[in-house]
Amino acid sequence: MRKPMDRLPSPLTLLRVGLAVFVLVWIFGPYALRSAVPIWLPFLIALGLELHFFVGALRPAPARRPDPGPQTADRERYGFGNDAEELLLVRNQDEELWIPYSGETEEELQALIVEARELPVEEAAPAATANPDRERLRLPVRRLVAGLGLIGALALIFWVVEGRTGWNGVDASTRAEATARFSQEASRVAEKPVTIRCDESGDYVGAVQHADGVAAVGGNLAYLTPERCLDLYRLALKxxxxxxxxxxxxxxxxxxxWHLRGVADEGTTECYALQTGGEIGRRLGLSVDTAQRMMRRQLVDNARRGEASPAYRVPPDCRNGGRLDLRPDIARFP
Structure with a gap:
């Protein structure tokens, strides 16, 4: 009967299940996870652990210390059970014999020794014809191939889903139309012609850079993550x-x-963005009430997010009638 601990999944199985769950959650789960963890990281960790388990399986098992007591073959030979105290080890020069003993005299014991010497010696089992090294490699190789197959399958799922449902799933002409619309809205805020691009390659923004957008202060070009471009596209065009x-x-x-307009301080830039975001939202298709409600919610969330990113926390003057209020004559903020 197997012990309950024997029924627990192996670490390798837990690793593969964890990888599959994480990738699926990453694809279909919250954007916060996608922005915090690059998708290649769990694949790299899983590959490293697969190789670790594979190399570990190739190492020879530690040699067992031989049992000095009577072996199973000895007990079977003399017709005794598993009780080791029923057999007596007798050494004669290089010869070792296990003799059944239950209080016999010396003469009776000598007779048992003679009888044991006359018993036929069991022939050793024929050596296995298969290559033991090859047999030892077979299982680890199968496990490694299975693990690599799972990693490849998950990577394929990610590629298919991203290609059909994400920003890359939008046809090129529609992406161009959307980014032109984004550039138009950004130009209104920057008060000059500027260009917004979606960073499909991930070279400028994303999980590695820990940013949803980037722009040179006073420049003419800004990059947004594909996820943010997709959200704006869904609003503006759909x-x-x-x-x-x-x-x-x-x-x-x-x-x-606002960075393109020339504002450098992140907190001040965020304050201005919250105030002009309502106008952008209305022009992209939101109702007045919805746009205002969204920006107020973003202002509330800014204090919570500011704990992780203090630079983006709006300053105390970002309030109705404060120094950073762009419309102090209107009793509404942002």
Whole structure:
């Protein structure tokens, strides 16, 4: 009967299940996870652990210390059970004999020794014809191939889903139309012609850079992550609203536009972005009430997010009638 611990999954199985769950959650889960962890990281960790388990399986098992007691073959030969005290080890020069003993006299013991010497010696089992090294390699190789197959399958799922449902799944002409619209809105804020591009290659923004957008202060070009571009595209061209994602994408676009206008301080830039984000949202298709509600929510969330990114926390003057209020004559903020 197997012990309960024997039924527990192996570390290798847990690794593969964990990888599959993480990749699926990364693809279909919250954007916060996608922005915090690059997708290649779990694949790299899984590959390293697969190789670790493979190399570990190739190492020879530690040699067992031989049992000095009577072996199973000895007990079977003399017709005794598993009780080791029923057999007596007798050494005669290089010869070792296990003799059944239950209080016999010396003469009776000598007779048992003679009898044991006359018993036929069991022939050793024929050596296995298979190559033991090859047999030892077979299971680790199969496990490694299975692990690499799982990693490849998950990578294929990621590639297919991203190619058909993400920003890359939008046809090229529609992407060009959308980015032109984003550039138009950013130019309004920057008060000059600027260009917004979506960083499909991930060279400028994304998980590695820990940013949804980037722009040179006073420059003419800004990059947004494909995820933010997708949210803006859904709003501007398809009329789809996903409250948190849509609001965040609008603020990111406005934030980078203010950098292009020449504002360098991140907290001040964020404050201005929250105030102009409502106008951008309305021009992209939101109602007045929805746009204002989204920006107020973003302002509330800024204090919470500021704990992780203090530079982006809006300063105390970012309030109704404060120094950073762009419309002090209006009793509404942002």
């Amino acid at each position: 009329g789809e609203v996903r409250p948190n994602r849509t609001a965040t994408a609008i603020v990111v676009l406005a934030h980078e536009a």
